[in-house]
Amino acid sequence: MRHRHSTPFEMCEIKYHIKLPIFIARQWIRHRTANVNEYSARYSIMDKEFYVPSKENLAAQSTNNRQGRGELINGKQADNILKILKEDAERNYEHYEEMLNEKYDGSIIDEKKKGLARELARMNLTLNSYTQWYWKTDLLNLLNFLSLRADSHAQYEIREYADVMMSTVKKWVPITYDAFVDYRVGGMELSAKGKIVIQKMIKGEKCDIESSGLSKREWNELMDSFGFKQHLA
Ligand SMILES: Cc1cc2nc3c(=O)[nH]c(=O)nc-3n(C[C@H](O)[C@H](O)[C@H](O)COP(=O)(O)OP(=O)(O)OC[C@H]3O[C@@H](n4cnc5c(N)ncnc54)[C@H](O)[C@@H]3O)c2cc1C
Structure with missing residues (x-):
């Protein structure tokens, strides 16, 4: 792993059965080096099941990271948001059943009417509806x-899945798991400029962001990674 010699890791394969909200599936599917077999909403009726965040995960939009979360939303505003999420999902699902002219349990709503095709009726479902898939990949990928x-940069909801999968890797291939935690999770990559900054600091030479050629963001990440105090506001 240290030398990025990857072929041994391609020899081990694993298949997960995953139930996940559609908006998370959309992030997940970007990982193209897996074989995916998803539950067909053309063929079957979607489950009546939705993801609604718990209150402690109901955060405001971050003010300094467009892809992130900021402070928690509390009180009445949180209650109202949860109400909207639940009501919209349930209402859309009811409309889905109405368009299908069929209930989730298979009972027909109105014998005199035709139901809309499943492949069309599904378009109205909310993105927090659960889908399912088999996801087969090799250890490298x-x-x-x-x-x-x-990783902390990933959205909380997909991170929750990844954390559980980490524990499966630990059980499945414990030696690889330890190497992964050591070299990848706990390790870091240094750019050439970043390496020069660290070398100068070790030698006690003068070193600042202007002479480093690093952006403020890179500089701060570097300082934080090594636990140095030169984090810039
Ligand atoms: C925090 C975060 C934010 C993200 N934000 C966005 C976003 O805003 N919009 C968005 O579209 N995506 C976003 N992504 C998805 C990201 O850009 C990657 O597409 C995704 O993480 C899959 O990674 P991957 O390509 O390494 O994985 P895989 O698709 O599994 O590929 C594994 C490896 O195979 C090789 N590979 C695969 N496909 C190709 C190819 N076509 N050409 C060359 N090499 C290839 C690469 O070496 C790649 O690393 C985000 C991901 C993260 C983690």
């Missing part, structure tokens, strides 16, 4: 997935 998704 699974570790790539986990290094991106069991």
Whole structure:
């Protein structure tokens, strides 16, 4: 793993059965090096099941990271948001059944009417509806997935899945797991400029962001990674 010699990891394969909200499936499917077999909403009626965040995960839009969350939303505003999420999902699902002219349990609503095709009726479902798939991949690509998704930059909802999958890797291939935690999760990559900054600091030479050629964001990430105090506001 240290030398990026990847072929041994391609020899091990694993298949997961995953139930996940559609908006998370959309992030997940970007990992193209897996074989995916998804539950067909053309063929079957979708489950009446939706993801609604718990209150402690109901955060406001981050003010400094467009892809992130900020402070928690509390009180009446949180209650109202949860109400909207539940009501919209349930109402859309009821309309889905109405268009299908069929209930989730298979009972027909109105014998005199034709139901809309499943492949069309599904378009009205909310993105928090659950889908399911089998996801088969090899260890190399699974570790790539986990290094991106069991990471603080990943959205909480996909990270939750990745964290559980980390524990399956630990049980399945414990030696690889330890190497992964050591070299990938706990390790870091240094750019050439970043390396020069660290070398100068070790030698006690003068070093600042202007002479480093790093952006403020890179500089701060570097300082934070090494636990140095030169984080810039
Ligand atoms: C925090 C975060 C934010 C993201 N934001 C966005 C976003 O805003 N919009 C968006 O569209 N995506 C976004 N992504 C998805 C991201 O850009 C990747 O597409 C995704 O993480 C899959 O990674 P991957 O390509 O390494 O995985 P895989 O598709 O599994 O590929 C594994 C490896 O195979 C190789 N490979 C695969 N396909 C190709 C190819 N076509 N050409 C060359 N090499 C290939 C690459 O070496 C790649 O690393 C985000 C991901 C993360 C983690």
